[in-house]
Amino acid sequence: MTRRTTSPESQRSTRRGARASQVGLESRTRAWLRHHRAMWLDSAQRLAKRPLSSLLTMLAIAIALVLPSGLWLALDSARLLDAELDESATVTVYLDTRLDERAAMDVAARLRDRAPVAGARLVTAAEGLAEFQQGVGLEDALASLEDNPLPAAVVVTPADTDPDSVRVLASNLEAVDGVDEARVDLAWLERLRRLAELGQRLTLALAGLFGLGVLLVVGNTIRLAVESRRQEIEVVTLIGATHAFVRRPFLYSGAWYGLGGGVLAIVLLVLGGHWLSAPVTALAESYGAHFTLPRLGFGGSVLLCVCSTILGWLGAWLAVGRHLADIKPR
Amino acid sequence: MIVFEHVGKRYGGRSEALADINFRVERGEMLFLTGHSGAGKSSLLRLIMRLDKPSRGRVLVAGHDLDRFHLSQIPYYRRQIGVVFQDHQLLFDRSVFANVVLPLEIQGVEPRESARRVRAALDKVGLLYRETALPIELSSGERQRIGIARAVVNKPSLLLADEPTGNLDPQLSADIMRLFEDFNRIGTTVMVASHDLALITRLRHRVLRLREGRLVGDEEAA
CATH class of the missing domain: 3.30.70.3040 (Alpha-Beta Plaits)
Structure with a gap:
């Protein structure tokens, strides 16, 4: 027997025939979507209500994202250079x-x-x-x-x-x-390749570390949010909210923080690119080379935002999971 | 509706909060649960709400053995029970309407149907005109009535109340009790924990008496 057929809800619905239609799959899905939409908005409004602290959290995430993505960009340009060098091999x-x-x-x-x-x-x-x-x-x-x-x-x-x-x-x-x-x-070419490989590994390690940093930043923020809404969580748990229902607004908050952090990181990368481009070009020209700093581009920006949103969501998921277990109605 | 079979409950290493409790409540009954504070009234209600598991014995509600529920089924079970708390447990960051609609939101009832039911519940407790008020603007009697509206808005088959008149004067307490009787009259099983003996004896319903975790009296309705 499946769990669904033994659930009290379905037993009740068969008992009260008139209500059976209300708990049909379609209306359940609609209710689920409705709650998602509501929480998506609600979590954004909550963030907007405290703009400074939300911005600070996003900025912390952005700073953690800028270093690995900046390095990745630098490495990408090194790869371009490498391709040019291949031709000169x-x-x-x-x-x-x-x-x-x-x-x-x-x-x-x-x-x-x-x-x-x-x-x-x-x-x-x-x-x-x-x-x-x-x-x-x-x-x-x-x-x-x-x-x-x-x-x-x-x-x-x-x-x-x-x-x-x-x-x-x-x-x-x-x-x-x-x-x-x-x-x-070939010695110098091989040396350059090794350097590029080292840079790649360094970037990966940094991306891992800073990704963990993003998880911690979001996790800590969400932990505080859970704490501040403790009473609400207790009440809705008492009147039959599922874990998923309770978790949902926090997951959306985490995703918002991640997305905001990603957008800010892109802004920082663009600003940093502008700031560095003049001296970098001048330096390259002094070596008789033509070189401009690479840009993130549309695809890269979208990828960065998607990754940061997922990281934010994941951080929230970990934090909420940890702290919901602590909250038990009195 | 509710069956307790040799139920015992022990919290941590302390002495037993409940010991060998046996009773049976039929569907549509109204009864009181009384005793001094610490006698085990709240512990007993927590077992029915499945906030705690008994250390010994069995609790059955509407034919379900509460011990057998999977963790994920508990929320669905709780939706069948309306609970009124002594401290009403309203959320102060939202309006009366938003508080009362909460159980329906959780169940995913359509917004229009929800609004209709919330207004019906508010009307029943006589506070329809306060639907946009914030709980902070209400008197304690009004807050308790909002708590009741929230407990009954999804038409539960079982209504539990833990000291619902604890902070109210006798007149307001009598009003609240009359509300519970109204819900009982339309078929809801009602169980009220209260130490207000004067009020209880006046109302002439079945009374379960607890003392130090034991059931010491079960007086049928007069």
Whole structure:
């Protein structure tokens, strides 16, 4: 037998036939929705009635959210940078200095046709010298040289930018006729990857910690709210309110706090972005790079709000569950 | 309606609040529960409301063994019982109407039907004209009547009252008792705990007498 059929309510409803229709599934669902709507509004009004303390709670949540989401954004921009770097993960193949220009072009063409190579660009000895002069600013010193000491080179872009396969490709390229040396400098790329991984873990750990912080902030606020409405809880429990009924307004309050905190966190992130963007761009420009701070965007903002709302709801759920057990009608 | 079989109740390590209580209340009956304070009246009512479980014996209400209820069923059980408290337990942050409508809100009755029933209940206790007042603006007699309106608004089959006239003068007390008699007349089982012996004897209903947790008298209605 199911619990429903043994519940006193249903027994009563069968006893009092006229009322049976009232406890039908449809009207129960309607009543449930009605209470949800009422509590959704009621909890918002309660928060609005004490704007300062509500705002402070939301601000505390926002501050806890800003650090991990800011870090996440920074990491995201590092990932963008990483993708750019992947493209620059090239193998420089230095050709035998004895080869003339025509032979060099042949070798370059052969390299281009090899399997895991996405592209190969020939840099002749003369071009190499010109580039070198431009980049380093040693025009005078180089001009005094009689011969061009640079070999022709082919800049090979690997199809697969994974460090290990790039290394294999480099050693394969060295075996090609007319190739003197294939050089690939991956150490700094790997270092950057490790740093990014470290940053990712750090962000996760911080997100976990600060998420816990949000739970505690909401939990504590809701605990006080439960305490201040103790009499009401006792009375409605005495006249037959279910736990879900009693819990509902507090869960909505928690969700509101979370949502408010999420919105404030977005505001803080935008303000912080503005505050930092000028020096960051200037710094990047001094390195000859073009870099702007990443923005949260619409999707990111929605995600942040959804997460913070869920965190608020969860914090309230934990707090109410804990404290309802303490409240027993006298 | 109510059956107590060898019921005992002990709170913590203290002596027994109730010991070997046996009685039976028929549907539609009205009775008083009396005794000095501490005799066990409130403990007995708490058992019927399923706020406590008996340490020994069985309590049956409307055919249900209260011990067998699952925790989640208790709220639905309580909705069948109207309770009037000595301190009326009104919520002071909301109007009289909002207080009385509470049991119907909990049951999920449609708002229009709720309003109709609340007004009927307020009319019954003679306070329809105060529906928008706040409890703080009412006299203690009026508050108690609002408490009664809340207890009867969902037409419970059982009405319990714990010292409902405790703070009232004799005239108001008599008015309150007359209300209970009215509800009893339309079929509600009414059980009133009171130590106001003068009032009880005048009303000529069945009386259960408790002394130190034991049932020492069960006098049928005169």
